[in-house]
Amino acid sequence: GAVVSQHPSRVICKSGTSVKIECRSLDFQATTMFWYRQFPKQSLMLMATSNEGSKATYEQGVEKDKFLINHASLTLSTLTVTSAHPEDSSFYICSAPPAGGADTQYFGPGTRLTVL
Amino acid sequence: AQSVTQLGSHVSVSEGALVLLRCNYSSSVPPYLFWYVQYPNQGLQLLLKYTSAATLVKGINGFEAEFKKSETSFHLTKPSAHMSDAAEYFCAVSDQVKLSFGAGTTVTVRA
Numbered sequence: 001g002a003v004v005s006q007h008p009s010r011v012i013c014k015s016g017t018s019v020k021i022e023c024r025s026l027d028f029q030a031t032t033m034f035w036y037r038q039f040p041k042q043s044l045m046l047m048a049t050s051n052e053g054s055k056a057t058y059e060q061g062v063e064k065d066k067f068l069i070n071h072a073s074l075t076l077s078t079l080t081v082t083s084a085h086p087e088d089s090s091f092y093i094c095s096a097p098p099a100g101g102a103d104t105q106y107f108g109p110g111t112r113l114t115v116l
Numbered sequence: 117a118q119s120v121t122q123l124g125s126h127v128s129v130s131e132g133a134l135v136l137l138r139c140n141y142s143s144s145v146p147p148y149l150f151w152y153v154q155y156p157n158q159g160l161q162l163l164l165k166y167t168s169a170a171t172l173v174k175g176i177n178g179f180e181a182e183f184k185k186s187e188t189s190f191h192l193t194k195p196s197a198h199m200s201d202a203a204e205y206f207c208a209v210s211d212q213v214k215l216s217f218g219a220g221t222t223v224t225v226r227a
């Protein structure tokens with residue numbers, strides 16, 4: 001099956017710093033990628049849709065200036081959490097549907113962000 | 117608009133017993149339906165999916181689910197639970213663009 005990777009798998013940072021998370025599709029091209037946030041013992045909540053070569057589309061209530069998304073190539077999307085605060089601590093997961101296969105999304109292994 | 121309701125946040129079964137996880141959906145378009153499994157601190161793994169073909173869908177690890185339009189349901193079953201089935205299970209519905217997840221069901225398996 002298709003493989004999606006994320007880096008880093010775990011990051012701890014101080015409050016006020018910025019953190020970049022990478023999401024890569026390893027064996028397929030993805031014009032669209034999705035970013036989710038999952039708080040402990042809760043479900044995945046869609047944050048934004050990352051579109052290759054254009055601006056991301058953010059879900060209602062998600063601050064676009066705080067969560068910067070860049071989809072610079074067909075295999076890479078990045079999420080930057082700017083000026084992180086403890087309440088941003090969460091599990092961030094990306095997913096991507098193979099081009100032409102929009103009925104299935106493949107998920108990355110997730111990134112655990114802890115903001116001190 | 118689309119949404120998913122998973123009935124029961126926690127299911128406990130004995131090893132070898134039937135696993136039944138309930139999922140009801142709401143969708144304004146013909147839905148695509150999915151079951152995913154998540155192990156601690158990992159991403160989601162696709163168990164199975166329904167995309168308007170056969171209503172009884174077989175997935176990995178012995179799981180299957182049946183799409184029932186009249187009941188707007190897509191319940192997940194496995195005839196005989198293994199210890200390795202202990203995990204979090206998510207039902208999801210797609211409008212062919214975005215996925216919407218249910219709240220999840222935690223499965224524990226008793227020896």
